[in-house]
Amino acid sequence: MSTRFFTNIEENTLFNKLQGILYNIPNIHSFDVLVGYFRASGYFKLRPYLDNIPEIRILAGIDVDSLSEKYYAQGQQFLTDPQETKDAFTDRLKIDIEQAEYDNETEQGIFQFIQDIISEKIKIKAHPEKKLHAKIYIFKPENFNQYSTGSVITGSSNFSKSGFGITRNPTYEFNVELRDYDDVKFASDEFDKLWNEAIDILPVDVTKIKDETYLNDSFTPFELYIKLLIEYFGRRIDYDPANVDLLLPDSYMRLTYQAEAAIEGYEKLMRYNGFFLADVVGLGKTIIASIIAKKFVYENGYHSKILVVYPPALEGNWKRTIKDFHIWNNVSFVSTGSLHKVIDGKNLNYPNPNEFDLIIIDEAHKFRNDSSQMYEKLQTITKTDRKTPGTNGDIKKKIMLLSATPLNNHPSDIESQVYLFQDKRNANLPTIKDLQSFFTPLKDEYDDLKKEKVLDVKKVKLIFDKIRDKVVEPLVIRRTRKDIENNKEYLKDLHVQNIKFPKINPPNKVDYEFDDNLSKLFDLTITYLTGFDEEGKETNSIGYHRYRAIEFLLKKEDRERYGDVESISKRLSAIMKTLLVKRLESSFYAFKMSLDRFCNNTKHMIKMFEDDTIYIAPDIDVNKYLNEGDEEGLEKKINEKGGNNLIYKREDFRDNFLPQLKLDLEYIEYLADAWSKIEYDPKLIKFLNEIKQVFLNKKYNHSGSY
Secondary structure, three states: OOOOEEOOOOOOOHHHHHHHHHHHOOOOOEEEEEEOOEOHHHHHHHHHHOOOOOEEEEEEOOOHHHHHHHHHHHOOOOOOOHHHHHHHHHHHHHHHHHHOOOOHHHHHHHHHHHHHHHOOOEEEEEOOOOOOOOOEEEEEOOOOOOOOOOEEEEEOOOEOHHHHOOOOOOOOOOEEEEOOHHHHHHHHHHHHHHHHHOEEOOHHHHHHHHHHOOOOOOOOHHHHHHHHHHHHHHHHHHOOHHHHHHHOOOOOOOOHHHHHHHHHHHHHHHHHOEEEEOOOOOOOHHHHHHHHHHHHHHHHOOOOOEEEEEOHHHHHHHHHHHHHOOOHHHEEEEEHHHOHHHHOOOOOOOOOHHHOOEEEEEOHHHHOOOOOHHHHHHHHHHOOOOOOOOOOOOOOOEEEEEOOOOOOOOHHHHHHHHOOOOOOOOOOOOOOOOHHHHHHHHHHHHHHHHHOOOOOHHHHHHHHHHHHHHHHHHHEEOOOHHHHHOOHHHHHHHHHHOOOOOOOOOOOOOOOOOOHHHHHHHHHHHHHHHOEOOOOOEOOOOOOHHHOHHHHEOOHHHHHHOOOHHHHHHHHHHHHHHHHHHHHHHOHHHHHHHHHHHHHHHHHHHHHHHHOOEEEOOOOOHHHHHHOOOHHHHHHHHHHHOOOOEEEOHHHEOOOHHHHHHHHHHHHHHHHHHHHOOOOOHHHHHHHHHHHHHHOOOOOOOOOOO
16 A cells, blocks of 8 residues: 555654655755754754755744743743844753763764854754744755655654654654645745744854863863763762752751652653652652652743642642642642543543643552553553653653552552553563563463462562562662661761651560350351361361352353353352451451351342342342342343343252252351350450550550540
């Protein structure tokens, strides 16, 4: 299929398209470029192909908002100072040079670029009164007319390495090449009109760049040494803990460990598009995140928009802190349960998802499950490209994840959270590109180990060691209180500020005793609940068949409808068994309530068989309807829901299912009757006594209040 459209996928890049035109269209006399973002690094990548082009003009857009801010009070809509327009452009160019890859090819390209401007090989202008976001590349012969060959490319690509599609992880671009005379002429006329309105970037302005960057050849040895440090350590060299003080409100304590976390966190944020701030509770994650957010506003621009996603209980803390940091106008707040307000476009209090530049997610461990609706909504917000690119042309959102427990039980915990800012198959971590291929075998291995009767802890440790080394290490900042106390500089800060971490004493054992009658009943109950006697031998017990109905379906198609019915039934019965044992050990009252509900639910299932109407409805609280005697409402709800919510007959189940249910009921009723006669709880009595003797005793309660 032939098309004039092209992206930057594989070899189909703007750079290759420009090469093809410059090589194959004869007698190109002029090359005009109109772009919102012009990068010198993009120019000297293309420069080798421009030797034979006599006339090159580049018209670059300027971020008028940032330049005209100081005139806002006077009501001026646009900047009209030509000198300030030139200064803004050359300042941006100096940053390009300073941040370019430091190699001989790059340096020679920069020298060539400056020489081209001085010799007027190219002419550059900047437009002072328009936000130029258009991208147009025009090629014309000397006497351009309707009978000659010309070409114009337009689309989304800026004049930069990323826009050309020649960076390691180029942005997705969409462009089209047009060669019809009317199209080329229209583009050329528009360019000429804007060019005539623009401001010259004179050779003297660019010569100044050479004097103010490392291209200057008059540096002292000490200055060269400083340059070496800058190149080796990156932009971190610009900041030390003292510099972060400028971002802190006056009333906040200056703590080195927070300052260093902010510096390192910002670097990770910009390098990987996101990171985890996983300090333990009490070290000030909210403050560190706010420092980073304020620094982001300074560097990305005052137009930056930030979204803070918080649990409802932390709303006040976040809003107070953001207000203290004086970035209130840059921040929107939304609770974890209200993410739809950002997405649906109906709530005028929130910008559209693509308008946010930075997302801060507190208690990010709530988003471990990538199949939940809450996760899907958050990912929609985080993975939508930014409407306004960063100062380097980057359109990826930046994501801060705050959680003391980013990785809890399963490898997928941290995998899901990483996908909020990294691509599954195109990551930019130091040693991993395909995250999905990295995590899949580790998850499978972990699941297999969990199925074993005895967990192989060493193998589990090896799995998490790999995740730690490959994923956690580059993306996570985590310090414990012990880490802070073991660092002399951090500890000095704590002493100066008179900060003391509370010391938590180890738990004290408190013994309580059963009488003979209660002891025998407790042991018998454990045997009936677990299926093992006091000597650890298997014995007759409750089979939890109320929660295993799908396991006893006769027809293969009915069983397959619910998946692996044996595994599902086993898990459900195990959950119920664990719940009852935990209730028994924690509170006799809670256990009796749970036992009564279990008895009642089992009776409901037996009655369904007697009525020859068995409800299997995973998405509906069947027992609630049956407790209310509302079978008609239950059947109506099942018909509305559909899917796997169905009504079966007695003949659809194996013959041994009903007898097993009735046997379970005998055990349950026996226990319920026996426990109904127990009207005391030795653990509760002992607990209440300890509260009076210890917690309410001023001798032990150092605060002296209760």
